[in-house]
Amino acid sequence: MIRESSSTTQVKNRHRELGLSDQDVLNMYTQMLKARRVDERLWLLNRAGKIPFVVSCQGQEAAQVGAAFALNQKKDYVAPYYRDFGFVFAWGMTVKELMLNNFAKAEDPNSGGRQMPGHFGYRKLRMLSHSSPVTTQNPHAVGIALAAKLKGDDVVSFVTFGEGSSNQGDFHEAANFASVFKLPVIFLCENNHYAISVSLKRQLACAHVSDRATGYGMPGKTFDGNDPLAAYAAVKEAADRAHRGEGPTLLEADGYRLMPHTSDDNDLSYRTKKEVEDAKKRDGVLTFADYLRAIGILDEVTEEKLEEQIRKEIDEATDYAEHAPFATADTVFRYVYEDKD
Amino acid sequence: MIRESSSTTQVKNRHRELGLSDQDVLNMYTQMLKARRVDERLWLLNRAGKIPFVVSCQGQEAAQVGAAFALNQKKDYVAPYYRDFGFVFAWGMTVKELMLNNFAKAEDPNSGGRQMPGHFGYRKLRMLSHSSPVTTQNPHAVGIALAAKLKGDDVVSFVTFGEGSSNQGDFHEAANFASVFKLPVIFLCENNHYAISVSLKRQLACAHVSDRATGYGMPGKTFDGNDPLAAYAAVKEAADRAHRGEGPTLLEADGYRLMPHTSDDNDLSYRTKKEVEDAKKRDGVLTFADYLRAIGILDEVTEEKLEEQIRKEIDEATDYAEHAPFATADTVFRYVYEDKD
Amino acid sequence: MAVISYIEAVTQALDEEMSRDQNVFVMGEDVGKRGGVFQATKGLYEKYGENRVIDTPLAESAIAGVGIGAAMYGMRPVAEMQFSDFMLPAANQIISEAAKTRYRSNNEWTVPITIRAPFGGGVHGGLYHSQSMEAIFANVPGLKIVIPSTPYDVKGLLKASIRDNDPVIFFEHKRAYRLIKGEVPEDDYVLPLGKADIKREGRDVTVITYGLMVHDVLQAAEKLEKEGISVHLLDLRTVYPLDKDAIIEAARKTGKVLLMTEDNKEGSVISEVAAIIAENCLFDLDAPIRRLAAPDVPAMPYAHPLEQAFMVKPEQVEKEIRDLAEF
Amino acid sequence: MAVISYIEAVTQALDEEMSRDQNVFVMGEDVGKRGGVFQATKGLYEKYGENRVIDTPLAESAIAGVGIGAAMYGMRPVAEMQFSDFMLPAANQIISEAAKTRYRSNNEWTVPITIRAPFGGGVHGGLYHSQSMEAIFANVPGLKIVIPSTPYDVKGLLKASIRDNDPVIFFEHKRAYRLIKGEVPEDDYVLPLGKADIKREGRDVTVITYGLMVHDVLQAAEKLEKEGISVHLLDLRTVYPLDKDAIIEAARKTGKVLLMTEDNKEGSVISEVAAIIAENCLFDLDAPIRRLAAPDVPAMPYAHPLEQAFMVKPEQVEKEIRDLAEF
Numbered sequence A, B: 001m002i003r004e005s006s007s008t009t010q011v012k013n014r015h016r017e018l019g020l021s022d023q024d025v026l027n028m029y030t031q032m033l034k035a036r037r038v039d040e041r042l043w044l045l046n047r048a049g050k051i052p053f054v055v056s057c058q059g060q061e062a063a064q065v066g067a068a069f070a071l072n073q074k075k076d077y078v079a080p081y082y083r084d085f086g087f088v089f090a091w092g093m094t095v096k097e098l099m100l101n102n103f104a105k106a107e108d109p110n111s112g113g114r115q116m117p118g119h120f121g122y123r124k125l126r127m128l129s130h131s132s133p134v135t136t137q138n139p140h141a142v143g144i145a146l147a148a149k150l151k152g153d154d155v156v157s158f159v160t161f162g163e164g165s166s167n168q169g170d171f172h173e174a175a176n177f178a179s180v181f182k183l184p185v186i187f188l189c190e191n192n193h194y195a196i197s198v199s200l201k202r203q204l205a206c207a208h209v210s211d212r213a214t215g216y217g218m219p220g221k222t223f224d225g226n227d228p229l230a231a232y233a234a235v236k237e238a239a240d241r242a243h244r245g246e247g248p249t250l251l252e253a254d255g256y257r258l259m260p261h262t263s264d265d266n267d268l269s270y271r272t273k274k275e276v277e278d279a280k281k282r283d284g285v286l287t288f289a290d291y292l293r294a295i296g297i298l299d300e301v302t303e304e305k306l307e308e309q310i311r312k313e314i315d316e317a318t319d320y321a322e323h324a325p326f327a328t329a330d331t332v333f334r335y336v337y338e339d340k341d
Numbered sequence C, D: 001m002a003v004i005s006y007i008e009a010v011t012q013a014l015d016e017e018m019s020r021d022q023n024v025f026v027m028g029e030d031v032g033k034r035g036g037v038f039q040a041t042k043g044l045y046e047k048y049g050e051n052r053v054i055d056t057p058l059a060e061s062a063i064a065g066v067g068i069g070a071a072m073y074g075m076r077p078v079a080e081m082q083f084s085d086f087m088l089p090a091a092n093q094i095i096s097e098a099a100k101t102r103y104r105s106n107n108e109w110t111v112p113i114t115i116r117a118p119f120g121g122g123v124h125g126g127l128y129h130s131q132s133m134e135a136i137f138a139n140v141p142g143l144k145i146v147i148p149s150t151p152y153d154v155k156g157l158l159k160a161s162i163r164d165n166d167p168v169i170f171f172e173h174k175r176a177y178r179l180i181k182g183e184v185p186e187d188d189y190v191l192p193l194g195k196a197d198i199k200r201e202g203r204d205v206t207v208i209t210y211g212l213m214v215h216d217v218l219q220a221a222e223k224l225e226k227e228g229i230s231v232h233l234l235d236l237r238t239v240y241p242l243d244k245d246a247i248i249e250a251a252r253k254t255g256k257v258l259l260m261t262e263d264n265k266e267g268s269v270i271s272e273v274a275a276i277i278a279e280n281c282l283f284d285l286d287a288p289i290r291r292l293a294a295p296d297v298p299a300m301p302y303a304h305p306l307e308q309a310f311m312v313k314p315e316q317v318e319k320e321i322r323d324l325a326e327f
């Protein structure tokens, strides 16, 4: 147990006014840290030749975790995209499951090793199946919301995507559809300022992705992607609107991609080391830890315990996943259509 | 020749301040009236069983003609959509050519009878070839502008489409592309409040199509679609911006479709007669005539002469087109690829 | 049994499935108030209300994509594409998403959507209101493509498509809508997807086709019967995945095969039929396989003489069959 | 003559055409600064600048559609689709627009665009970075679809595609990029579109295929030669419209035909090849036509054993040829 933070702290307590307890924010931090450490491990595994491919979440954990905490984890439907490690952990996927996904083993709940890593999908958790062509998930999330509305279910449908992807026609058509029918959808754009090598300015000519909301007659809001509390507040407000039947919201987490696009990318061919170093100073995992420390929720002991616990979990998960079996060759023919027998 | 309007007129002279002479506005009116009368004739021909299909421009002539007058008819590239009779006449297509198009005869400069009526395209006039799937012309217009920019040609690329069509992904992708590269494109949405049977509110949740401009970082403006001078002013301003290298503009002509969607439609299954009658009171062809009369440019004699002249032109064009030959059956195989012989 | 038109069979199937299962709903452009531009959904808006007969914005990728999402939630959307020619903006949603969701999620998520689309020519529709689009989707595992020829098949196959737990593209021939009438039971029945149907037993020449052309062949067969030529006619009904066994059996039956499609010849569905026969019953053939199809030009033009020049004509059908019989 | 890789041949062709003709420019996702995710456009940004090597927003329909517009203006855009799997959002622009503009405008407007896209599997790309997309477009008159197998063909065919006055889809096998090397003249040459190429003369069995599989067959042929089986190999090179004459001639040559594709079997490009043979040279065949292709499941999964299970293996190639030879 951790003690409730004292009111004498120098730093303003920002989470209490959001209705979050100290334990809540520590849990948030735990998920963020877990995502970060898993990601770091994946790069090591890749360099060691143990997994062929990494797609990275680093720099986006804060927004992801803050968003997940603001939703109803028992009822809402979610369509996270390939960088959403923080989100899927906070949503209930285990480290072991994510490792199985990265090792592409049969037990991977996302696709049994059929899809590339990060292509999430977990029926039990009401997490839609994600594919590679970007932005196709947006209309799906709208369809979930439409169906829920038709059935009278009080469900929020949450979807994420990158800022480059917000240029796809499917973004536009989905947003418009959701708004015309006032559907309970939250569109969260994780703006990490790059779509592979192409920087924000070459992707969009507006100042913020959230500026696009006007064109759909829905509210749009940009928040600091390094601040999980800002994410929490924004998503909570959007969810409240959705529950009240007021329709969709377009949110934008203003963040940065700290690592190359994937393990196949060389990011220094299109951005400078300095730019990345500068962004690291704003890294949400660090700044949120600072906040928790300043407010007295995180101390060295807790931190060490946390790191230790996460390390152990990752070790075990990696070990398990590495030795778990692949799906057998004969299964390649299964599930094209419903198995009627 | 007509006399320049006297300064003693009751009504404010709105065209002079736009740099338009009395002759200019009379020319505008002539094109509008011509489009209207041709359209009316087409419905008669359809009812008489002489042509199988009509797509109608009625209610949209004012915006179309005003726009055409604001562009450089010697240099600019245009991609008008299927209702743009007013535009194509003002741009140089003859009534005879439009009749050949409606009778689908070999001499039709748009497609030699290959496409349905209203699928414009006229190389000589730098008018792009239009197809049936809506909104595909938008990226083409952007491509024209990109090419012109690459070649250093001072050309404006102008494209029109309906408000329903502004929900297609291609609208979004084209607008974004044009703005990122600051290309000289004018997007004119002819908002006639219906996409076949589906009314504006079921198509978009924002107040104006032009609200979408914000999301592309370009200016957006809605003008009265019944007022050719408003159209002229808006398109002129957009063209000036384009020439100055400031990029694209999204314009919206707020109008109304006075006739059914096409001759295959029954519009009273989704809107009331009263709604249509009310809209007719704002009909640009009538209100612009009122303006011209009030300001002393149009009198009964001129009007009669005009009508007579147009009627004659239509009669001759109809007669010619009706008796012109179809393309011969063997030509169906031609022009799939370049004829190399 | 009532005699109804092809399009009435569509409406009846939709109506019955909607009243049978609350999860079935209809969505598309102008399907509501207007009852569809062809009137295929006529009366459903009045009967089931705007929540189950949904007029959507003009955006096909959204229609497909939102339908897919709703299907993942457990609904059974029937999405109308106003003309099959206008499905292409939705190609990515149909091919990358609907078709692959079951497979990629290892059987966890499914997409029981039906996508209806009027196709085919001879209606003065010009290049973009006349096309056959089935070949574009007939190489996509995960999809089923159904093309009925008769009102009876329309009803039974559309109901089966809606109940199927995988995505089905259901192409309706727009010229058949009012032209083709037939007996249709008023009660509930389904026909199996994936099964071809022998529309006529015969001894001399096997014709394999689908859609409206089934009727062209039936007419030709009547005429040829009098000349002593007996035509065996297999209606594919599901053009993807094909009913291989039925094709092989039909080809073997007479040893002379004519394949027909309204689509452009090269790369059409009947190319695969030809390949199946060439692989499996080459030595049962007494004549080379013949294909009768539209020319490889984009689509039928609008002008009447050009439209006619594009389309396969009854005389051609007869001639091909006669030639084969005499081979 | 220099020996270069398949991808170097792509870059060289682009470079030469860009320096030859000011109207040629490159556009696509990450083609500029990054030189393309596969490095196919490496060095071009530095050499020709950002106006002729254009990094576009992430929007394939715009890439195709804007390219089409630029082509109508008189440019010769070379648009890259980052992976062929991601062309589908552009399907409408490619099929409804690029392919039909010349026809619908009665020869007035033309679209000399080249759309390049890496395709094919065996690269651990999973379902959506491994697909063969040619069949989807191989029923669309107005398009040409080119798939080269060697660096020599890459250069000659890509240059010809860029100069062609109609839209060409140019599929590059991504596993061939670095795997396949070959002699390529440094000077300017073009190879004809629409012409298949005999990659190996033989007497016993004809194999018809394209893309990377050409190399699988060449290897098998070497091996089989020692067993006394002589393989005749036709590389289609243009898979739409097909080179009918060459196909017929190759089939007649040995009377035993194996058709191969990496694509799902049903509805693939080789189905049409089979149909052409079945129509034109049935009585020249000494064995049924055989097809060796991927199974009809969506695409190859990511996990290594599943990817392997999906792909056609060298042993299968040998076995099929051997079986045919012994037939």
Ligand SMILES: Cc1ncc(C[n+]2csc(CCOP(=O)(O)OP(=O)(O)O)c2C)c(N)n1
Residues within 6 Å of the ligand: A083, A132, A133, A134, A161, A162, A163, A164, A165, A166, A190, A192, A194, A195, A196, A257, A261, D029, D058, D060, D082, D086, D089
């Ligand atoms: C339709 C489509 N086109 C191209 C790609 C290749 N691709 C994968 S991720 C990516 C960039 C995505 O950028 P963004 O949307 O900003 O998301 P981020 O990766 O930055 O989180 C691209 C171009 C794809 N997956 N899908």
Ligand SMILES: Cc1ncc(C[n+]2csc(CCOP(=O)(O)OP(=O)(O)O)c2C)c(N)n1
Residues within 6 Å of the ligand: B083, B132, B133, B134, B161, B162, B163, B164, B165, B166, B190, B192, B193, B194, B195, B196, B257, B261, C029, C058, C060, C082, C086, C089
């Ligand atoms: C992609 C596509 N989907 C559907 C259609 C059928 N259709 C033709 S016009 C039209 C309505 C267009 O509405 P809007 O854009 O508002 O233009 P308007 O006809 O009102 O001028 C529809 C649905 C089409 N032509 N293209």
Ligand SMILES: [Mg+2]
Residues within 6 Å of the ligand: A162, A163, A164, A190, A191, A192, A193, A194, A195, A196
């Ligand atoms: Mg990004």
Ligand SMILES: [Mg+2]
Residues within 6 Å of the ligand: B162, B163, B164, B190, B191, B192, B193, B194, B195, B196
């Ligand atoms: Mg409209």
